[in-house]
């Protein structure tokens with residue numbers, strides 16, 4: 001069942017350490033987007049899980065041919081829709097994993113993959129202390145934009161959003177759309193999420209599609225949400241409590 005539209009859907013949900021429930025949430029968003037005739041749906045960073053410690057990250061991560069992504073590929077194929085999704089990718093024999101975005105076509109094939117380059121190591125006064133590089137290996141290159149029915153998609157992830165030069169490089173590689181699957185923290189999201197996304201759209205003249213984790217994942221972690229699609233003029237709305245926006 002191929003869908004003849006150029007509509008994009010952006011999704012958000014709250015992943016926990018229960019992978020099967022997260023997979024179900026993703027499949028539900030894929031189904032809803034296809035019901036609304038979207039050609040492609042964009043799901044957040046770390047859609048497979050948000051863990052509370054390093055050991056849990058290692059235990060829950062899979063390779064790209066693992067059951068989590070297979071379930072997503074099957075759902076994409078069944079619904080006839082393209083999917084972008086962020087997951088943790090095991091790369092044996094390392095005990096760290098990659099923070100990876102994957103693009104799946106409407107035939108269920110993996111057609112693009114990008115490993116996050118800029119890792120989020122911060123200490124905020126009265127705010128979150130996060131050290132992504134404790135558990136994540138840094139990706140080594142920007143990928144060529146991926147051809148999709150929506151146009152050429154330049155893949156970036158979350159904190160990469162703060163590095164304008166990466167967005168400009170994607171534009172130089174002829175990207176039409178920049179993607180930022182994300183799990184922004186609440187304080188940094190309140191201050192920076194929308195202005196950064198709008199700036200990347202305006203300066204590159206690309207559409208920007210930013211899916212987002214939202215809500216309380218565990219005792220220690222919460223995400224800002226506000227998934228958005230922004231046009232090259234910088235226009236676009238976010239909403240606080242919604243599951244999918246087409």
Ligand SMILES: O=C(O)CNC(=O)[C@H](CS)NC(=O)CCC(=O)C(=O)O
Pocket residue numbers: 045046049050051099120130131132158159160162182183184185188189192
């Ligand atoms: O931890 C995981 O499992 C998934 N990865 C994330 O949530 C990453 C690393 S902690 N989050 C960000 O990059 C937020 C960036 C941000 O909030 C900002 O730039 O202000």
